[in-house]
Amino acid sequence: MRRHTVVAIAATAALAGLTFLPTTAASADSAVLTYGSAGGNAVAVGDVITGSLAGGTKASLATSSGGSTGITCTGSTLTATVTDNPAAPGTATESATAQTFTGCTSNVFGVTGVRSITVNGLPYTTSAASDGSVTVTPAAGGSIQTTVVLSTLLGSVTCVYQAPSLSAVSSNGTNSLTFTNQAFTKVSGSGLCNANGYFSASYAPLVDSSVSGSPAIYTN
DSSP states (O other): OOOOOOOOOOOOEEBOOOOOOOOOOTTTTBBBBBSSSSSSSETTTOOOOEEEEEEOOOEESSSSSTTOOEEEEEEEEEEEEEEEEBBSSEEEEEEEEEEEEEEEEOSTTTTTEEEEEESSSSEEEEEETTTSSSEOOSSTTOOEEEEEEEEETTEEEEEEEEOOOOOEEEEETTTTEEEEEEEEEEEEEOOTOOOEEEEEEEOOOOOOOTSSOOOOOEEE
16 A cells, blocks of 8 residues: 655745845835835844745645645744845845744645654755845755654654755735745655655745834845
């Protein structure tokens, strides 16, 4: 009888740091990251950026690219600290310090529950360019890593997955950051762990939680 487990990928991710949105019209002297509006107040170095899943969406940890089999989570959050915010056009950077997943279930045969999904090796570096492209990278020589613990018909199973980097796209229209089918590869775990996994999620709105009222973040 075939049994499959599902993978967990973060995104990071990881993962991760994730607060950057594509360009709209802005003043020539605006910073790459602003809050409140495009071309608005510059996000300060040291400010903490946070985001949760966009309303009505789920994070998907699939067994195939674009597939519907795998893990889905009703809750996920991202936290990052701004480390550089130059004048636009340019590339801002953040240190992704946390990513969580909650309310996770699986429709994979043989999996009876999702015990935990943990993003390992934080912080990761997130680079956000003025064109809206976002890249999440680990420290030199490292990998972005996520560990998922599943309950299966054969007991608890731990699967560890890694990726060299993650890519995302941001949007000023929805103040969102979207990961689509970001590929991870299994590096350890039993034969019940899938060999590969794909992470998709959209976080919105991304806000500057260090500023009163937590205004939305824009990229210029």
